Amino acid sequence: MNADLRILVVEPNPERVRDIVDALREAGWSDVKALLQMSELNQTVREFSPDIVLIDLTNPDRDTLEHISHATETAKRAVALFVDQTDENLTQAALNAGVSAYVVDGLQMDRIKPVLQTAIARFKMMRQFHFELNAAKQALEDRKTIDRAKGILMRQRGMSEDDAYKLLRTTAMRQNRKVIDVAQALVTAADLLS
Known part of the structure; x- marks a missing residue:
């Protein structure tokens, strides 16, 4: 408590x-x-x-x-x-x-402590559940963006999917950025040019 x-x-x-x-x-x-x-x-x-x-x-x-x-x-x-x-x-x-x-x-006065302890535990559990759900949703969105960026590279450069991902990853490492950030930049640039 x-x-x-x-x-x-x-x-x-x-x-x-x-x-x-x-x-x-x-x-x-x-x-x-x-x-x-x-x-x-x-x-x-x-x-x-x-x-x-x-x-x-x-x-x-x-x-x-x-x-x-x-x-x-x-x-x-x-x-x-x-x-x-x-x-x-x-x-x-x-x-x-x-x-x-x-x-x-x-x-009931004698139930205050166990009820509040239960409420706090349930609140923490639900907050963790929402955090994990939001993290999973974000991971799915990031995956979609990376897949879209790979698709752009595959079409424009005639690369395989593995090579497109390797290019995204090496570019991210070279620029000290996350793969999702490089992928998002590529998708945004492609949207602007289309």
Whole structure:
């Protein structure tokens, strides 16, 4: 558990806020800020820059979930949402909004620590998944560009595919650049000349 986490608690009931903050401190988290008004969420997130946002709602709706997603920037931080009641559509909307933990039956003080730990772990896992997915997409795009550059060299110089790649690679080494950068420059030049 990381005791240095900055936690923002969003709860409209001041008494309940005290209970939540006390439970968080008992669990080992001390950098906690409470927010009573959902309307101040955007500004508070910008100013406080929490690692995790804990939101306790009685009855969420799609608009609220969308607001939470944008305000908390769910791609940058974990969000644990506690609700008293839900339905299948709201559950799906919460997951689509990027909520890391969606807990039905409200916030129980004895469940705060394991739920937040789970939310943080899930957030890290999803962030790693997105990173790997983006890396794979970029690798595929780079491969397409390199293949296109090889095709240009093969047509213009009558080279084999292996020789075209060797030329790209030796040019990259000579210029102290990456193969993808040389390939991109060749493709861009070919597009300009066609």
